[in-house]
Amino acid sequence: MKLKVFYDRENREKTVELGNNATIKDLLKKMGINPVTVIVSKNDDVILEDQKLKDKDDIKIISVISGG
Template sequence: MSIKVLYRGKEIELPENKLKAKELLRRLGLSPLSSLVIKNNEVISEDDYVEEGDNIRVINAISGGV
């Protein structure tokens, strides 16, 4: 059993079958302040769970401007 995560074009496999999104980000070395977890095409909060079989992507939030 494992959770598969797509991040920066690579599939990463974690050995758990259920994790909170904030724990997922921590394991990837990312901050919830600068990264978003997308589960089944919806952005979720850091306290939501991801599970084996979910379609999970992590993207970095980029800000900037003049």
């Protein structure tokens, strides 16, 4: 499946290709993001890493890192 993913730290949307039954954990691994440093929302709800993804899911990756 192909997903459109917005990563706030980079302020851009990326298209990521993943296998069927892929989870948030797989998505973060593919994007090289440490799960400790982000939370993920799907259709504006926070979800956990073991959640399975579907085509057309609206995924946002939100950095937990403080401003400074």
